[in-house]
Amino acid sequence: MCGIFFSICNRNDQPIHFKNEIYQDISESLARRGPDDHQVIETECGNVGLYFAGWVLHMQGQQICSQPAQSKKGNILLWNGEVFDGLKVSPGQSDTTALLSSLDKCDDEEILQLLSCIEGPWSFVYYHLANSKVYFGRDYFGRRSLVWNWDENTLTLASVCSRNASWEEVAGCGIFCVNIKDGQSGFKKSIVLHPWKCITNPRPKVCEDFQTGRILNTAMHTKYKYKLDNYPLVDLPHISSHVEPLTILAKSCSDKNLWPVCREFIAKLKRSVMKRTSAHTSTGENCNIGVLFSGGVDCSVLALLADIYIPKDEAIDLLNVAFEQRRKLSKTKQSNALVKDNIYEVPDRITGRSSYQELKDLCPKRKWNFVEINVTLEELGEKRVERISMLSCPKSTVLDDSIACAIWFASRGEGLLNGEQKYRSNARVLLCGMGADEQLAGYSRHRGIYDRNNDWGAVGDEINMEVERISARNLGRDDRIISDHGKEARFPYFDEEVVQFLCSLPVHVKADLRLERGIGEKILLRGAAYDLGLHGAAVAPKRAIQFGSRIAKAENRKEKGGDSCERLKNNFASQIHIFKNAKL
Template sequence: MCGICCVVTLCSKHVIHHFLNEDLLCCLRRRGPDSSKQLIKTVSDLSYKCLFYGHVLHLRGPVTPQPVEDANSNVFLWNGEIFGGVHVGNLENDTEVMFRHLALCSSEADILSLFSSLRGPWSFVYYQASRHTLWFGRDYFGRRSLLWRFSDEADSTLCLASVSVQSESGNQWQEVPASGIFKIDLKACAATKSLSLTLFPWKYSCTEKAAVEGFINVLDQVSKDLPNHIRLVMNESELFLTAPVIPLNKTISGASGECPDTDSSNITHVVSVETLQGFLAEEHRRKLVHEFTDVLNEAVKRRVLSLVRGKDENTRELPSTSSRKAYVGVLFSGGIDSMVIAALADKHVPSGEPIDLLNVAFMAKEQAKQKSPTKICASLQVQLDLVCHREGCQDLDAKSAVPLSCFDVPDRITGRAGLKELEAINPSRTWNFVEINVTLEELKKMRQECIHHLIYPLDTVLDDSIGCAIWFASRGEGFISNQGQLKPYKSPAKVVLSGIGADEQLAGYSRHRVCFKKYGLEGLNKELEIELGRISSRNLGRDDRIIADHGKEARFPFLDEDVVSFLSSLPISEKADLTLPRGVGEKLILRLAAKELGLAASTILPKRAVQFGSRIAKLESSREKAADICSRLKLLSVEEL
């Protein structure tokens, strides 16, 4: 994970640093605490200037300060991880590997071929000195944040950065669309004193006619959000990046496309773990479940092993088991997504190394009075028969002096139950169940200090709820139970695994049931296609900015290219069956995989979004809706809060 930033101005007389402020630079440094560097390129005869900032989080190979520059004056900023497509040796740094490959590219087609081959998340900025061009963009899913801001027409300046800060000026930041990669011909732009962008879009292999129509649609979509004085054109050669995944299989069998009139929510009482066993008796389905488990297992393996594990400075050996620290954390609710990720991570993380399970809970005084933890726990026990209430619940939280029972939200309860399942699967593993408790006062304080900048430019109530929950969870400050005693703990894990992408591909949201009920499988297929297409702008840029603020890297196994292609190859009926009750029908193939991995009660937990499971939703306003603009994310003084 890195904080990268580039400023381009077509007037070399401008003081280029004036386009950035200290708050922005601070946000960039928090993303990359291990190395910081800047570089300015001034081309006087062409009257353009480029400023490059790089802040590095060291995860692989030798520490490589950014920006990197070669003997030919090419400059590269890289915020990514290569998990396939281009070989990166165990002792190599992927920034150096990518820069080396780029230096060998002699044409636009070569550059596009290189980025098309990559597997893994990335955003980048590349200055090609010999051609006076600037390339930049994000991966197909937009798993790494990159924002842009254009100055007024007279200034002809572009700023690119991993993260931004809100400003009261009229020039606002936007996320760079993950629609392809962009090129700026700086020589031509300097001559006209105006910025013009060339787009090289992603596309599947398809007919020439479909390709042209697709190019036009992408161009229109990106153009509508640009300032009027910024010109966007399709590359004249109609070159493109090849999508790293296959198109969605929309095949529908006759019977499976019908939606029964029965409301499945009325029959949730029949759900049991044995329900899943019946599906696994079918040889074809069991074979698919094993194939899915294998491909997801490889995705998790790549994400927990591709990082440097520290050695003792004196002996150069790994420390003893008792003193080892966690390098991998999981955003953990005890739900099906996080449970499967944790169970698969256990197969590959070195045996003596702990795994941090990051579990967040919010407390409001009003809620504490209205809902006792006993009632919440009892409600869940009716469904799942989970005995998970903590002994000694009258203990006080060390920071807030609030009874710990006030933090017994649904995700805390299922999280503790999930911990027991994982301990049963591997009792020799140290599972650090990190209980992260957040009061309303701390929520307001940290949102005002930094979280609202990280969520920006997104601005809805939903963005606020999810963004704040993920920020506190990934920070990892809470406590763990040590021989029955509560011990303050801060997770040192640099890699944080997230389950995002499972619901979008496997019909996990309640809106998918609504869609299926109205429009059948054909409508559901269309909805899932839209879900994956908008995940870059709706989720991933925000989540990357949030998690990286702690000097940690977000990794998303369910969005591994091989996982997405495998799931996209299956008809919807093989992945989910929304005629079945909640807790079984949605994400059916994942629940079956979890059963095969040895998980139990967690396999039939219904989907519960983090904003509800952590109890942050409605914490500050009971009347607002998820899609409303969130006033709490606007620039406010402390007095106004």
């Protein structure tokens, strides 16, 4: 993984790149993403200057591959990604080295074809000297951050952005290309977008902003296609409300003949987790892998599957975050003490402990570190101003703020073991459960659509839309947040093979919204968890991280998630004043 900075400008119109204001604003954040190595290459093409800077977090290969990487032909690559499939990478070889070597052999058309075949999370900038073109983009799901900023004579690309300029996320809708010679009169006008084939209908708005080039095939085909005869929708028998949820889940999976599909899903997830837990170089620490862990079914399944592939002498860190809850005034010292002792006893802490115990019972030879990450209101305000507000940019809603804060503290990994021993996780790879809710109808809006329309097709259309637009929503933000700690996020539910498998299934196999909450949504994953022995996690209620960690309640604000968040704009002193008053 690396931090990327690239700037291209007419040399007569702009100062030296590495001294410009944008670079100075974000270089510290880029260095935090890649603490192991840093390199700069500056070159020119006619009257156009090109500036490449890279910061490396060493994850693959026996030796660090410095970035930007330059070939003997003069081609330059900035690569922030992992190659899981679509390109041969020899054992012990850096994927950056393998990719640059392959790109060196390609002409213009072959460059596009090679990049579109790579499976895994990535963002990149590639300068091809012979044709004077710069290619850049993000993978289909936008799992790695890439943002851009431009004016008439300058184009800047980076992994993170600043508050002091107008930035946008690069859309994960294809590969962009700038012909440097054509761009001397204005780089934006010369950008050509080569869109992914699977998202050209309906045509995204971003396609209208640029010239459209060749339509690219990808490994992804996300529109759901299935034969209903293979998965008939069966009537549900009447089940008494007194029956335990676990019994209802097991009976429903049996009645619907879901167990074979659950096991096929487990096989796909196993392969996904295997790729994401083996594609890294050991740091020599006792723990190399962590899990963002609420105790819910999504993350618990990932943790259990990770146990299969991680050496038994390594620990796995389960990172569980909770935010300080306001203390209610009490009349007695005894009740005051009780309230104080429970200010971090939030829903995710409770389910986290329960699922942690299940993992210990199922995998007794593994050392599981359940890390209780407790965040005070003062520290929340401080780190929001120091780090999180800039990393969230260009995202700026109340929901972005809540999720970004929760993920930043969780991924930092500073907390307590056994409720008392101070601990900081050194895991550089973090498994994240994002993607399960979008694909398996885990959100309340999915149930609302079904309840209003009694139409599985409408729910399927919503799922399809959410998967197609995911690159424009959350994952770039999450990458910026997690990478700030010199760690890498990996998303097993967004593995290309997993996504295509789920897209091949009808909605009622993935979720049965006729069943009650905590069972019907994500029933395929819940059935898989049951089959793996995670009986408690299988029926754990769905809670978004901002509610499970109680960050949404900690500040006691009546806001809507889509509102613009003023806290991301406020200065530190004003926030500390607000939080101190909030505790009174």
